[in-house]
Amino acid sequence: MTALAHIRLLIVGAALLVFVAAAPALAQKFGPDGAPNPTASVVDQTTLLKQAPRIEGRIDIPDLKAAVLEQPVGRTWDYFHEVLLHWGGAVVIVGTILLLGLAYVIIGRIRIAAGRSGQKVLRFKAIERFSHWLTAISFVVLGLTGLNVTFGKIVLLPLVGPDTFSEISQAAKYVHNFTSFAFVAGLILIAVMFFKDNFLERVDLDWIKQGGGFIKSRHAPAGRFNPGEKLVYWLSIGAGITVSVSGFLLLFPFYGTDIAAMQIAQVVHAVVAVLFIALILAHIYIGTLGMEGAFEAMATGEVDLNWAKEHHDVWLARQLKPDQPGTPAGTPAE
Amino acid sequence: MARMKFLCDADRCIDCNACVTACKNENEVPWGINRRRVVTINDGKPGERSVSMACMHCTDPPCAAVCPVSCIYPTEDGVVLHNKDLCIGCGYCFYACPFGAPQYPQVGNFGSRGKMDKCTYCAGGGGPEAPGSAEEFAKYGSNRFGEGKLPLCAEMCSTKSLLAGDGDVIAQIYKERVLKRGYGSGAWGWVTAYREDIKI
Numbered sequence: 164m165t166a167l168a169h170i171r172l173l174i175v176g177a178a179l180l181v182f183v184a185a186a187p188a189l190a191q192k193f194g195p196d197g198a199p200n201p202t203a204s205v206v207d208q209t210t211l212l213k214q215a216p217r218i219e220g221r222i223d224i225p226d227l228k229a230a231v232l233e234q235p236v237g238r239t240w241d242y243f244h245e246v247l248l249h250w251g252g253a254v255v256i257v258g259t260i261l262l263l264g265l266a267y268v269i270i271g272r273i274r275i276a277a278g279r280s281g282q283k284v285l286r287f288k289a290i291e292r293f294s295h296w297l298t299a300i301s302f303v304v305l306g307l308t309g310l311n312v313t314f315g316k317i318v319l320l321p322l323v324g325p326d327t328f329s330e331i332s333q334a335a336k337y338v339h340n341f342t343s344f345a346f347v348a349g350l351i352l353i354a355v356m357f358f359k360d361n362f363l364e365r366v367d368l369d370w371i372k373q374g375g376g377f378i379k380s381r382h383a384p385a386g387r388f389n390p391g392e393k394l395v396y397w398l399s400i401g402a403g404i405t406v407s408v409s410g411f412l413l414l415f416p417f418y419g420t421d422i423a424a425m426q427i428a429q430v431v432h433a434v435v436a437v438l439f440i441a442l443i444l445a446h447i448y449i450g451t452l453g454m455e456g457a458f459e460a461m462a463t464g465e466v467d468l469n470w471a472k473e474h475h476d477v478w479l480a481r482q483l484k485p486d487q488p489g490t491p492a493g494t495p496a497e
Numbered sequence: 498m499a500r501m502k503f504l505c506d507a508d509r510c511i512d513c514n515a516c517v518t519a520c521k522n523e524n525e526v527p528w529g530i531n532r533r534r535v536v537t538i539n540d541g542k543p544g545e546r547s548v549s550m551a552c553m554h555c556t557d558p559p560c561a562a563v564c565p566v567s568c569i570y571p572t573e574d575g576v577v578l579h580n581k582d583l584c585i586g587c588g589y590c591f592y593a594c595p596f597g598a599p600q601y602p603q604v605g606n607f608g609s610r611g612k613m614d615k616c617t618y619c620a621g622g623g624g625p626e627a628p629g630s631a632e633e634f635a636k637y638g639s640n641r642f643g644e645g646k647l648p649l650c651a652e653m654c655s656t657k658s659l660l661a662g663d664g665d666v667i668a669q670i671y672k673e674r675v676l677k678r679g680y681g682s683g684a685w686g687w688v689t690a691y692r693e694d695i696k697i
Contacts, residue, residue: 204542204543204544205508205546205682206539206544206546206682208682208685208686208688209683219536219538220536221537221540222535223512223514223535224531224534226529226531228597229531229536229597230536231597232536232596232597232685233550233595233596234595234597235688237559237593237595238559238595238689240559240563241559241563244563311565312565312587312589313565315565316564316566316567320566325567326582329566329583332565332566336585340609416588422591426592429589
């Protein structure tokens with residue numbers, strides 16, 4: 164038997180089971196003379212809501228989503244949006260900022276131990292930097308306009324008043340909708356360009372064993388990207404795809420989705436976006452304040468030779484091989 | 498203070514859609530927007546029932562809670578109104594609404610939603626417009642409520658299936674009906690909307 168035939172058999176079997184189970188209930192819905200008893204078989208909402216979270220029927224208008232008569236789940240979604248998301252989002256984002264502040268106080272700025280050599284090595288090509296900043300800028304724009312939808316009425320509305328806040332939010336909605344395309348373009352570029360350098364290697368185990376560079380006395384070896392950066396890459400790709408897919412479902416409301424799918428899309432979009440913001444806050448911290456010599460990699464594309472030795476020695480060795488040791492490499496990674 | 502509610506007695510509704518038509522006409526609702534609709538459950542089967550549904554003007558309205566610009570609010574009569582000047586058309590009220598009441602005109606590209614429109618209980622708008630003014634009518638529709646009248650959908654229901662008015666009064670009417678005829682499919686949406694049921 165083919166798989167399809169198996170499935171068909173299962174469906175028929177399930178249908179029969181349902182029929183057998185429903186038979187006594189059906190019997191009560193007919194009078195003694197066999198005629199349907201309209202009051203006995205009448206539908207009531209308590210029973211219907213026990214059977215399914217939504218009561219649906221037939222309507223005379225083309226708007227299919229109007230066929231859902233009742234969905235008490237709306238109140239559940241309200242609870243998610245107004246209680247869980249507000250508290251969860253605030254705890255995660257403020258908590259991340261506090262943790263990063265704590266990290267700065269305890270660990271401080273990770274300096275180039277040997278000082279700057281004055282020699283530069285190309286780390287990111289122009290196209291790679293462009294892709295990064297395209298994604299980064301659109302991420303910040305999307306993040307701020309997105310946070311406004313959830314937290315604006317708590318944070319911004321009391322400051323600027325309802326009319327100004329509404330105008331800002333209206334603009335923010337359109338900016339959010341249209342910036343999404345730039346973000347997706349950047350995400351695809353990043354995903355493709357850095358794909359091959361983000362697989363786990365043997366050296367990554369050593370990096371983890373050596374404490375990932377956080378223990379100052381120990382050198383943590385790494386290729387072009389260390390496991391921390393690889394984690395950021397894979398989490399960003401995962402979160403990026405998730406927010407993009409759920410975001411486009413929200414951008415095209417009820418295009419092949421129903422109310423349940425729209426609610427789920429919003430929940431997924433909001434939860435993943437909050438976690439994504441926390442991840443990127445950490446990424447921004449380590450790329451700017453947290454480490455000396457890291458930001459220039461994405462700013463000018465070139466890093467100091469001593470920085471590369473301390474953080475990406477395996478990559479640096481590969482870079483320098485074709486040329487004389489100590490001279491800047493002509494090509495970036497690989 | 499009266500607490501305004503809707504009640505659809507599904508055992509009387511004949512799916513004539515006159516409430517839908519009355520609403521559209523009275524409020525001059527644009528094409529594609531349906532503030533009220535009739536949903537038929539178990540269509541063509543024994544026990545089929547039709548329910549006329551619009552905004553139920555909930556207690557503790559979820560639409561008002563989720564609105565990111567806080568433009569929806571209940572009046573002292575329990576009528577849920579909104580201010581279209583503030584609405585940004587995000588669509589969140591539709592996700593939160595247990596009754597599918599909020600409607601949006603499509604403006605611009607993709608699914609870009611215009612300012613939300615919904616049943617106002619024929620009580621005009623929640624914006625700064627003067628009650629009963631032409632500006633208010635153009636944005637929100639009729640303000641019968643200000644003239645001491647109830648929503649037209651319920652007022653002209655031919656079988657008096659759809660009831661509007663003070664919650665206690667219409668609950669009493671429904672209760673008497675059910676007791677007299679011996680059956681009733683319940684006050685549709687009341688538990689979700691008002692967090693109370695009509696005990697028969």
